[in-house]
Structures are given as C-alpha cells and as structure tokens.
Amino acid sequence: MPKRTDLFESDPDDTREAIMKATYDALSKHGYADLTIQRIGDEFDKSKSLLYHHYDSKDALLVDFLGFMLERMEGTIPLEEAAAADDRLRVGFDHVFAEILDGDREQFNRAMTELRAQSAHDDSFREQFTRNDRYFESRVQDIIEEGIQQGIFREVDAEQVASMLVTIIQGATFQATTSTEPDLDAVRTELDAYIESRLLDDD
Amino acid sequence: MPKRTDLFESDPDDTREAIMKATYDALSKHGYADLTIQRIGDEFDKSKSLLYHHYDSKDALLVDFLGFMLERMEGTIPLEEAAAADDRLRVGFDHVFAEILDGDREQFNRAMTELRAQSAHDDSFREQFTRNDRYFESRVQDIIEEGIQQGIFREVDAEQVASMLVTIIQGATFQATTSTEPDLDAVRTELDAYIESRLLDDD
DNA sequence: AGTCGGTGATTGAATATTCAGTCAACAATG
DNA sequence: CATTGTTGACTGAATATTCAATCACCGACT
CATH class of the missing domain: 1.10.357.10 (Tetracycline Repressor, domain 2)
Known part of the structure; x- marks a missing residue:
C-alpha cells in the first residue's frame, strides 16, 4: 500500500477526480488567495485549457471541489x-x-x-x-x-x-x-x- | 449621536484612520479575496495613489490594518x-x-x-x-x-x-x-x- | 474487414481584463 | 520658495477565459 493522502487514489481513473486532486494539491501548496487556474493546471497532467472543457469557470470548479471535499469528509467519520x-x-x-x-x-x-x-x-x-x-x-x-x-x-x-x-x-x-x-x-x-x-x- | 459603526469616527480627522475606515468598508463590501487597492481607493475620498504615499505596499497596509483592528477589539472587552x-x-x-x-x-x-x-x-x-x-x-x-x-x-x-x-x-x-x-x-x-x-x- | 463521420478529450496560442505599483505634474500651505 | 499632499495617467506582470485546431476512439455502413 503506497503512502499517500487517504483522500485520493494514487492514480485517479476519472478525469474529474484527477482535477479534484490537482485542485487539492494546488490549494494546499499555495493557499486560497494564490490559487489560480494556472497553478491547478500545473498540478494536473493535462493542459490547463482542459479545465474549461469540464467547468464553465474557475468559480464553478471551486464549488464542485468543495462539494467533493465535504462528501469525502463525511465519508471518513467513524x-x-x-x-x-x-x-x-x-x-x-x-x-x-x-x-x-x-x-x-x-x-x-x-x-x-x-x-x-x-x-x-x-x-x-x-x-x-x-x-x-x-x-x-x-x-x-x-x-x-x-x-x-x-x-x-x-x-x-x-x-x-x-x-x-x-x-x-x-x-x-x-x-x-x-x-x-x-x-x-x-x-x-x-x-x-x-x-x-x-x-x-x-x- | 449619529448612527454608525462604533469602530470609527463619523468624520475621521486622521488620514490613517480614514484609510483604515476605507479599508474596512472595502473589505466588508467585497470580501478579502476581492479586496484590491482600487476598491480601497474607491471608499477613500482621496485618490488611490495616496495610499502609496502612506504605505509601501498593499501588504504593509493590510498588516497595519489588522493591527488597528485587533487593537480596537481589545479595547472593547469589559x-x-x-x-x-x-x-x-x-x-x-x-x-x-x-x-x-x-x-x-x-x-x-x-x-x-x-x-x-x-x-x-x-x-x-x-x-x-x-x-x-x-x-x-x-x-x-x-x-x-x-x-x-x-x-x-x-x-x-x-x-x-x-x-x-x-x-x-x-x-x-x-x-x-x-x-x-x-x-x-x-x-x-x-x-x-x-x-x-x-x-x-x-x- | 475497412472506411467514413461524428464526438468528446486535449492542446497551445491568443485575448481581454485586472491589478499592484510608479511617476511626473499640480495644488496647497507655510 | 520649499515642502508636503494629491492626482490621473501609465506600465508590466498575472490572470481568467476563449478558440481554432488536433487527436483518439467508436459506431455505422459498405
């Protein structure tokens, strides 16, 4: 079992999940104030343009990300x-x-x-x-x-x-x-x- | 006694205090993420350039603002x-x-x-x-x-x-x-x- | 089996906007 | 006159967003 954050697969199959992980990494690294599409793209192994293929805007992405996170958090309570x-x-x-x-x-x-x-x-x-x-x-x-x-x-x-x-x-x-x-x-x-x-x- | 936030004079004599008030208003209105020098200037009856006459950078202004706020908070505890x-x-x-x-x-x-x-x-x-x-x-x-x-x-x-x-x-x-x-x-x-x-x- | 057409994924470059910070000039004041 | 306060225009760097163009795959049709 590889060491990793328990919130993510080591190699996410789903594109959405990959985006979520990239957002998570970028957010952890730079903080919300310095969270840019560029930085999310940097943590993403696909191009940053692709993010706009899946989301209408940075804001929409972040809202989805928050829902994703909270869902996972609820899942981890014993x-x-x-x-x-x-x-x-x-x-x-x-x-x-x-x-x-x-x-x-x-x-x-x-x-x-x-x-x-x-x-x-x-x-x-x-x-x-x-x-x-x-x-x-x-x-x-x-x-x-x-x-x-x-x-x-x-x-x-x-x-x-x-x-x-x-x-x-x-x-x-x-x-x-x-x-x-x-x-x-x-x-x-x-x-x-x-x-x-x-x-x-x-x- | 005019109705207002008890944190500020209605007509601040001090320039610094006026800047603090402008910052407070801008922050309240737009939130930290959207707090820009421009918006602080908009709440200020002087020009935005003047802010740089009093502070070296946006960051310095914000640090001073925080100190100002906390000082006032400590002052209000009974x-x-x-x-x-x-x-x-x-x-x-x-x-x-x-x-x-x-x-x-x-x-x-x-x-x-x-x-x-x-x-x-x-x-x-x-x-x-x-x-x-x-x-x-x-x-x-x-x-x-x-x-x-x-x-x-x-x-x-x-x-x-x-x-x-x-x-x-x-x-x-x-x-x-x-x-x-x-x-x-x-x-x-x-x-x-x-x-x-x-x-x-x-x- | 092989080709055609379509569809979504993907990209790099381009665009439009925003923002912090600068500057040269003007105004007021003593 | 000299100093201090004040301004609007300007700049360069980021930043979000768009777009035209590939690419990979899949199903249909011959």
Whole structure:
C-alpha cells in the first residue's frame, strides 16, 4: 500500500477526480488567495485549457471541489454502532482531533479553513458548509440521545449539547490552522472533563 | 449621536484612520479575496495613489490594518474588577455573544473571520492573531483563578478551562460568520450549563 | 474487414481584463 | 520658495477565459 493522502487514489481513473486532486494539491501548496487556474493546471497532467472543457469557470470548479471535499469528509467519520454511547463519542472525538493534529493533513486543514472563510462573502459556499455542519451535528445528536436512552447520559437537551460540541470542534480546527502554538491537548482534555461533568450520569 | 459603526469616527480627522475606515468598508463590501487597492481607493475620498504615499505596499497596509483592528477589539472587552468571578465571566460572555449576534456588526465579524483565515498561509497575520488570543485567554484565566481563590469555582486547571472557553468563542464566531442559521442561542445556553456543571462549586 | 463521420478529450496560442505599483505634474500651505 | 499632499495617467506582470485546431476512439455502413 503506497503512502499517500487517504483522500485520493494514487492514480485517479476519472478525469474529474484527477482535477479534484490537482485542485487539492494546488490549494494546499499555495493557499486560497494564490490559487489560480494556472497553478491547478500545473498540478494536473493535462493542459490547463482542459479545465474549461469540464467547468464553465474557475468559480464553478471551486464549488464542485468543495462539494467533493465535504462528501469525502463525511465519508471518513467513524460510525461503529456497537459500543456504548460515551465510548462512541470519545472514539469520534479521537478521530477528529487526530485529523486536526496530523501533520500530514496540516495543509489540507488550512485549505479547508480558507475555503470555509470564503463563506463569509459567498453564498454557495456557505450553504454547502451549513449542510455539512447539519449532517455532522445530527450524528453527534444521535449519539447523545442514544446515551440518554441507555441511561449512560443525563437527560440533557441533546440538540443543544450537540451544537456546543460541534462549535468546539470548529473552534479547535480554526485555532489549529490559524494560530501558532494552539494548546489543543488542553482543549481535548477539557472536552473529556466537560463530557464527564455535564453528560455522564454517575450513580 | 449619529448612527454608525462604533469602530470609527463619523468624520475621521486622521488620514490613517480614514484609510483604515476605507479599508474596512472595502473589505466588508467585497470580501478579502476581492479586496484590491482600487476598491480601497474607491471608499477613500482621496485618490488611490495616496495610499502609496502612506504605505509601501498593499501588504504593509493590510498588516497595519489588522493591527488597528485587533487593537480596537481589545479595547472593547469589559474589565470591571468589582463583581464575583462567576458574574464577571457571565458579563464577559454576554458582551461577546452580543457582539457576535449584533446584526450591525455582521460585516465586521465576517471581515475579521476572513482576515483570520489568512493566517493559514500568512505568518505575520498568524502572529498577530496568536498574540490577540493569548491576551484574551489570559483575561479569562485571571477570572477563573480569581473564582477559585474566592471559593466560588472548583479547583480546576484554569489555563485548560480558559483554552476551552476561548475555543468555544472562536467556534461560535466562526460559525456565526460562515453558516446560515447557526444556533448560537443553544451554544450560549449550553455554555452556562458547562460553567455551572464544571466550574461552580456548589456546597 | 475497412472506411467514413461524428464526438468528446486535449492542446497551445491568443485575448481581454485586472491589478499592484510608479511617476511626473499640480495644488496647497507655510 | 520649499515642502508636503494629491492626482490621473501609465506600465508590466498575472490572470481568467476563449478558440481554432488536433487527436483518439467508436459506431455505422459498405
């Protein structure tokens, strides 16, 4: 098994996927502000003109790219149904924090942050991220509700707690990508303390 | 008192301040990706060339602008020494959430988010935001330590809790500016629940 | 089997636009 | 007069986008 980003085939068959990978590489390398069609073309083994054969504009390409990325991200979240709710929560957060801290993903994470920041002035971006958030939040909410039914968690407002948890993840990601020396270990530890003191029903 | 953003004089005497305001307006209107010297000049009642009389480059202008913004932000955080620690915490968060939710500040918040996102690929930006975070986090940490000494709070790791609180604020801000329908009321309510269950020493 | 016609993929060069930065000149002010 | 503020026109480098022209393949027709 070759070492590579787990988001892409080593040799993408599909043209679209090849374009997505080229965009990903260019975005990681140069950042959103310096992302040009030329640079995407440079990471692409076909000509840059070909990009316009598949997309109407740079903007259309980027919108498609964002959808592609978010879809893949949703695909990577762990979904074991087996364990107890509190364990599922912890496993999920372990996964998320591992991704945030993974040095190999640093550039990707930064790129996602930049992409998301575009939502501030781009509605189509904003809608996509909002949908992604909703999906993610629902998964968390499910786990919390399950935990309540299992008698493991207190009878909290599951939606409200899920909102908070997603906000924390978002804040941690944002900090990790835009701050030097963010103390994410502290946040992770405190997150467990939060779950313990707020959710766990110790009887 | 004329209605306006509280960040600027209605008629800035200082040229620098006028440039800052023009930059702010251009950034709010077009977003960081489409922020050009031309557009800053358009919001400026003097010519765009004059900008180069005051700054060596667009980059230098933007760096100065960021410093200007962060300075103003630090100036607006409330610092009453009087009350009990838990009240000070709540007052502080009320202030922050009011700013996040204030419709008049929406553009400002978005502008800050976009600026911060630039830190992903710009070191000088990142350093400035990191310094700002540190300052903010210290204030929160002070309050928590004070609360512990007052016997109001449990003997938690103040630095760790402060990290979490800053992360939550950051996440809330990020969501407010990049998501449609973010449920910030839920986050605010849950934040109180967190403080209650994790910090408050009920004896 | 072999040829013809069509279709989508692909390319390199050309075009039109945008943008940061410069400059020489003009205006105001002391 | 000298200094400082101010301007509009200008430039060269990028950048997005277009376009005319190949190329590779495939199905139909003889």
